[in-house]
Amino acid sequence: MCFSSRPKLDWRFVQRFCRILKILFPSWSNQSVRMFMTLLGVTLSVQLVIYQVGLIPSQFYVVLSEKNYGKLKNLVLFAVMLILINSTLKSLDQYISSLLYVSWRKSLTEELHSTYFKGRVYYTLNVLCKDIDNPDQRISQDVERLCKQMSTMASRLLISPFTVTYYTYQCFNSAGWIGFVSIFGYFVVGSIINKILIGPIVSMLVEQEKLEGDFRFKHMQIRVNAESAAFYRAGKVEHMRTNRRLQMLLSTQRSLMNKELWLYVGVNTFDYLGSILSYIVIAIPIFAGDYDGLTPGELSALVSKNAFVCIYLINCFTQLIDLSTTVSDVAGYTTYFIGGVGSGKVHEPGLERGTPEAQRRYMSARCPRGHWRRPFLSFLSLYVPADMAFVLDRLSYKSPVSEELLVKDLTLKISQGTHMLVVGNTGTGKTSLLRILNGLWEPCNGSVEMTTCFGPRGVLFLPQKAYLTDGTLREQVIYPLKNIYPSSGSIDDERILKYLELVGLSNLLTRIGGLDTKVDWNWDDVLSPGEMQRLCFARLFYLQPKYAVLDEATSALTEEAEGQLYKACKQLGMTLISLGHRSTLKKHHDIMLRLCGGGQWELTKLKEA
Numbered sequence: 174m175c176f177s178s179r180p181k182l183d184w185r186f187v188q189r190f191c192r193i194l195k196i197l198f199p200s201w202s203n204q205s206v207r208m209f210m211t212l213l214g215v216t217l218s219v220q221l222v223i224y225q226v227g228l229i230p231s232q233f234y235v236v237l238s239e240k241n242y243g244k245l246k247n248l249v250l251f252a253v254m255l256i257l258i259n260s261t262l263k264s265l266d267q268y269i270s271s272l273l274y275v276s277w278r279k280s281l282t283e284e285l286h287s288t289y290f291k292g293r294v295y296y297t298l299n300v301l302c303k304d305i306d307n308p309d310q311r312i313s314q315d316v317e318r319l320c321k322q323m324s325t326m327a328s329r330l331l332i333s334p335f336t337v338t339y340y341t342y343q344c345f346n347s348a349g350w351i352g353f354v355s356i357f358g359y360f361v362v363g364s365i366i367n368k369i370l371i372g373p374i375v376s377m378l379v380e381q382e383k384l385e386g387d388f389r390f391k392h393m394q395i396r397v398n399a400e401s402a403a404f405y406r407a408g409k410v411e412h413m414r415t416n417r418r419l420q421m422l423l424s425t426q427r428s429l430m431n432k433e434l435w436l437y438v439g440v441n442t443f444d445y446l447g448s449i450l451s452y453i454v455i456a457i458p459i460f461a462g463d464y465d466g467l468t469p470g471e472l473s474a475l476v477s478k479n480a481f482v483c484i485y486l487i488n489c490f491t492q493l494i495d496l497s498t499t500v501s502d503v504a505g506y507t508t509y510f511i512g513g514v515g516s517g518k519v520h521e522p523g524l525e526r527g528t529p530e531a532q533r534r535y536m537s538a539r540c541p542r543g544h545w546r547r548p549f550l551s552f553l554s555l556y557v558p559a560d561m562a563f564v565l566d567r568l569s570y571k572s573p574v575s576e577e578l579l580v581k582d583l584t585l586k587i588s589q590g591t592h593m594l595v596v597g598n599t600g601t602g603k604t605s606l607l608r609i610l611n612g613l614w615e616p617c618n619g620s621v622e623m624t625t626c627f628g629p630r631g632v633l634f635l636p637q638k639a640y641l642t643d644g645t646l647r648e649q650v651i652y653p654l655k656n657i658y659p660s661s662g663s664i665d666d667e668r669i670l671k672y673l674e675l676v677g678l679s680n681l682l683t684r685i686g687g688l689d690t691k692v693d694w695n696w697d698d699v700l701s702p703g704e705m706q707r708l709c710f711a712r713l714f715y716l717q718p719k720y721a722v723l724d725e726a727t728s729a730l731t732e733e734a735e736g737q738l739y740k741a742c743k744q745l746g747m748t749l750i751s752l753g754h755r756s757t758l759k760k761h762h763d764i765m766l767r768l769c770g771g772g773q774w775e776l777t778k779l780k781e782a
C-alpha cells in the first residue's frame with residue numbers, strides 16, 4: 174500500500190485512530206491502562222478542587238463585606254489548604270501524563286519499528302514508495318508529538334462531558350436558561366469561525382513538516398558525506414543548497430504564521446469576549462430584578478461565582494476546540510502514517526517470497542544441508558534439487574520508473590559449483606538482476622525462484638556499497654546475525670581473527686583495541702573503501718554461505734587482492750555470482766551472462782566443464 178492522498182478526517186482516519194488506540198491500550202491489564210485510569214482519577218480530583226478554588230473569591234466578597242475576622246481567618250486557611258492540594262494534584266497529573274507519554278511513545282515506536290524493519294518495508298518506503306516523505310521523521314518526531322499531545326489532552330477530553338454537564342447546570346442555576354443558551358451559542362459561533370480559519374493552516378502544516386524533514390535530511394547528507402564533499406571543496410555549493418532548503422522552510426513558516434495571525438486574533442477575541450459574556454449573562458437576571466433581595470456583598474459573590482462558572486464552561490469548550498485542532502494538525506498526518514504503516518499492510522514486493530518463513534530462516538541461520546527444499550514461490554510443482562540456488566524462467570524486468578525492459582525472457586539456472594559472472598554496460602540492469610533475485614523488485618514477466626535460503630549456508634549478497642552498521646568490530650563481522658554466538662565464545666574469536674587476517678585486516682584489531690571495544694564513530698568515516706570491502710569479505714568468510722553474490726565487491730581492491738579473496742571464497746566452498754567490469758574477474762568464473770541493453774542478453778561459457 175503506497176499512500177497517494179493527503180490525510181482527511183474521514184472514516185478511514187477513525188479506523189486508523191482506533192488502530193493506534195489498540196496499540197496504546199493492548200489489554201485491560203496493561204500498565205498504560207492502569208496509568209491512564211489513575212490519571213483520569215487525578216484529573217477528576219483536580220476538577221473538584223478547581224471548582225472549590227474557583228468559588229473562593231466569591232466567599233472572600235461575602236466575608237470582606239461582612240468584615241468578619243473569624244470567618245476570614247478560616248477562609249484563608251481553607252484557601253491555602255485547597256491551593257496546596259490543587260498544586261499537588263496538578264503536579265501529579267503532569268507527572269503521570271509524562272510517564273504515560275513515555276510508555277505510549279515506547280509502544281507506538283516499537284510497533285512501528287516492528288513493521289518498518291519487517292521484511293524489507295524500510296527499503297520499500299525509502300526507495301520505492303515516495304509518497305511518504307521522511308519516514309524517519311514520522312517515526313521519531315511525529316510519534317513523539319502525538320504521544321505528548323494525547324497524554325496531556327486525553328484525560329481532560331474524557332472527563333470533559335462531565336465537567337461540561339456540571340458547569341452547564343451551575344450556569345443554568347445562576348444565570349438561568351439565557352446564560353446557558355448564550356454560552357452554548359457563543360461556542361458554536363466560535364467553533365465555526367475556528368474551523369474556517371484553521372482550514373488552510375492544516376495543509377500548510379503538513380507542507381512545513383515535510384520541508385522540516387528535507388532540511389534535516391540535507392544536513393544528514395552532508396554529515397554522512399562530509400569527506401567526499403570536502404574533496405570537491407563543495408562548501409560553497411552545499412552552503413547555497415542547504416540555505417535554499419532553509420529558505421523554502423522559512424518561507425512556508427512565514428506564510429503559515431501570516432495565516433495563523435488571523436487564527437490567533439480569532440482565538441484571543443474568543444477568550445476575552447468570553448469573560449465579558451459571563452458578566453452580560455448575569456446582568457440579564459440582575460436587571461430583570463431576579464436578585465433584588467440580595468445584599469451588595471451577596472450580589473458580588475454571585476457575580477464572582479457566575480463569572481467563574483461561565484469562564485470555566487467556555488474554557489471547557491475551548492479545550493474541545495483545541496483538541497479538534499490537535500487531531501487535524503498532528504494526529505491527522507501522523508495517524509495517516511502510523512495507522513497505515515502500523516497496520517503492516519505496506520505493499521512490499523517480494524515479501525511474500527521472503528516472509529515469514531524465509532525471514533525466520535534468514536535470521537536464525539539454520540538452513541539444513543543436503544535436503545530437497547521447497548521453493549518459496551512455487552511456479553514449479555516439482556521439488557528442486559538442493560544444489561541449485563536460483564531458477565529463472567523467461568524472466569523479464571524493468572526499473573520501477575521506466576517502461577523499458579532491462580532484460581527480456583532470461584532463462585537460467587544457477588547451480589552449485591558453477592561460478593557466474595554478470596557483465597554489461599552501465600545501467601543495463603546488472604544490479605537490478607540482483608534486486609530481482611533478492612526479491613526487492615518484482616519481475617514484469619516470467620518467474621524467479623530461489624531454491625535455497627538466505628544467509629549462512631544459503632545465499633548471501635554483498636551489495637555494491639559496502640554497508641557497515643553501528644557497533645563493535647565483532648558485530649560488523651557477524652552481521653547480519655545478531656547474537657548467534659556469545660561474545661565470550663573463544664572458538665568464535667579464533668574464527669573471526671583468522672578471517673580478519675585472511676582479508677588483511679589484522680591491524681584493524683590493534684587499532685581498535687579488541688573485537689568488543691565500544692566505538693562511537695561511524696565506520697564509514699574511519700575505514701577506507703578498500704578496508705570496508707575487505708571487512709565485508711571477512712563477514713562472508715565468517716558466515717560461509719553456499720552461494721555468494723558479489724556486486725562489484727572488489728572494485729576498491731588491487732587485482733592481486735581480488736585474486737586472493739576469490740581463491741579463499743572458493744576454498745571455503747562458495748559458489749560465486751559476481752557483477753563487475755574488470756576483465757580479470759573472468760578467470761574466476763565458469764560462465765558469463767552479458768546484459769546488452771534493450772532487454773537483450775547472452776550467456777557464454779568461460780571454461781569447459
Ligand SMILES: Nc1ncnc2c1ncn2[C@@H]1O[C@H](COP(=O)(O)OP(=O)(O)OP(=O)(O)O)[C@@H](O)[C@H]1O
Binds near residue numbers: 574
Ligand atoms: N530505485 C530505483 N528507482 C528507479 N530506477 C532505478 C532505481 N535503481 C536503479 N534504477 C535504474 O535502473 C536501471 C538499471 O540500474 P542498475 O543499478 O541495475 O544498473 P547496473 O547495470 O548495475 O549499472 P552499474 O554498472 O553502473 O552498476 C538504471 O537506469 C537505473 O537508473
